[in-house]
Amino acid sequence: MNVETDPSSAGFDGERLKRIDRHFDAYVDDGRLPGYLTVVSRHGRIVHVASHGNRDMESGAPVEHDTIWRIFSMTKPITSVAAMTFVEEGVIDLTDPISQWLPEFAAPQVYTKGSALRPVTEAATEPIRLWHLLTHTAGLTYGFHHTHPVDAVYRASGYEWGTPPGLDLAACTRAWAEFPLVFQPGSEWNYSVATDVLGRLVEVLAGKPLDEVLAERIFGPLGMTDTGFWTKETDRLAALYVPQPGTKLPVRNDAFGALxxxxxxxxxxxxxxxxxxxxxxxxxxxxLRGGSLDGVRVLGPRTVDLMASNHLPGHVDLEAYGRPLFAEMPFDGFGFGLGFSVLEDPVKAKTLSSPGEFAWGGAASTAFWVDPVEDLTVAFYTQLLPSSTHPIRQQLRQLVYQAIVD
Known part of the structure; x- marks a missing residue:
């Protein structure tokens, strides 16, 4: 990753951009982060690249521009784009019940009361549809939330920060279909394994494993040669860290790092x-360019616009429609589209970003956003899990937008 144009030609104050470096260099120098890399692009040209620290603190290997990162939930937008290619081809519709392809979801049950050991359920009044998976309104959950009895059901079966050894995506999806839903499909928002189920749906639609689908429809066409579910070049793969209790200083975690x-x-x-x-x-x-890059079209521009629109009923934000869960950023002012958060109200969100910004992040403190109004993309990479350890995303937004002067 190299700077491609002078910041001033893209409406940035170069000296103000250096505040990004000073701010996050301090995170590394005082031990809060092992290392980081961030990229700022405007009008299709990279205007700023900042990096500091180590991809592996124990060996002293530095962060480099070709360092490989575990992007965790930044996988979700990629899987969502893959699913939308099938919508564009007429293979599936956003309103189709997923049980047409995943019969294990033919009769979902919804939690009403009781404990994780003895949940009381009722039949779902609405089938889980494709748009429910894309918007996290299906009623599924994550075991790591620790906020609902159904979360404990997931944990008891081995679904907390991963999946049980030996089970492929098809087997995991069948297991999730047997667990109660947290709420009736479409009635609330809850961050969940919905995108994993979406990945299984993509496998069935394509008749091949998800890794092959993503390679054929996204990675190959876009020239994303270093992206996949694993890498042979483990010397370039950053080590994964978790905060030490009390000090929050990074401690290597090779159990998570095996991913x-x-x-x-x-x-x-x-x-x-x-x-x-x-x-x-x-x-x-x-x-940012409406679904195409370098002459290769992955999606149509109207599809990208639809994905980057707030699909929560009445254009409410996640604070009103979502459940109060572990998250680095507050939900005020942010809605949710088909695979991304969508900024509805910058004032309510207390951010300098533009309405219509769409974004997401990963559990190890990675993040990205796309701002069509400012013709801007920004991404941040490090390997500290969980992302709620430090307020990196809010701070990065402030540091980027204060440097725009046109």
Missing amino acids: GTASPDCFSGGGGLVSTAADYHRFTQML
Whole structure:
């Protein structure tokens, strides 16, 4: 990743952009982060690249521009784009019940009361549809939330920060279909394994494993040569860290860090990919340019616009429609589209970003956003899990937008 144009030619104050470096260099120098890399692009040209620290603190290997990162939930927008290619081809419609292809979801049950050991349920009054998966309104959940009895049901079966060994995506999807839903489909928003189920749906639609579908429909066409569910070039793969209790200083965690070093049993469409800054930059540029890049079209521009629109009923934000869960950023002012958060109200969100910005992040503190109003993309990479450890995303937004002066 190299700077492609002078910041002033893209409406930035170059000296103000250096505030990004000073701010996050301090995160590394005082031990809060092992290392980081961030990329700012405007009008299709990279205007700023900042990096500091180590991709592996123990060996002293530095962060480099071709460092490979576990992007965790930044996988979700990629899987969502893959699903929308099938919508564009007329294979499936956003309102279709997923049980047409995943019969295990033919009769979902919804939690009403009781404990994780003895939940009381009722039949779902609405089938789970494709748009429910894309918007996290299906009623599914994550075991790591620790806020609802159904979360504990997931954990008891081995679904907290991963999936049980030996189970592929098809087997995991069948298991999730047997668990109660947290609410009636379409009635609330809850961050969940919905995108993993979406990945399984994509497998069935394509008749091939998810890794092959993503390679054929996204990675190959866009030239994302370093993105996949694992990498052979483990010397370039950053080590993964978690905060030490009390000090929050990074401590290496090789159990989590094993992700990405070998082909997984389960191709997690919700969180399993590794990638580089250069590769993901190409993905965000494709989105910013309405679905095409360098003469290759992945999606139509109207499809991208639909994905980047708030699909929550009445254009409410996640604070009104979502459940109060672990998250780095507040939900005020942010809605949700088909695979992305969508900024509805910058004032309510207390951010300098533009209405219509769409974004998401990963559990190890990675993040990206696309701002069509400012013709801007930004991405940040590090490997500290969970992302709620430090307010990186809010701070990065402030530092980027204060440097725009046109």
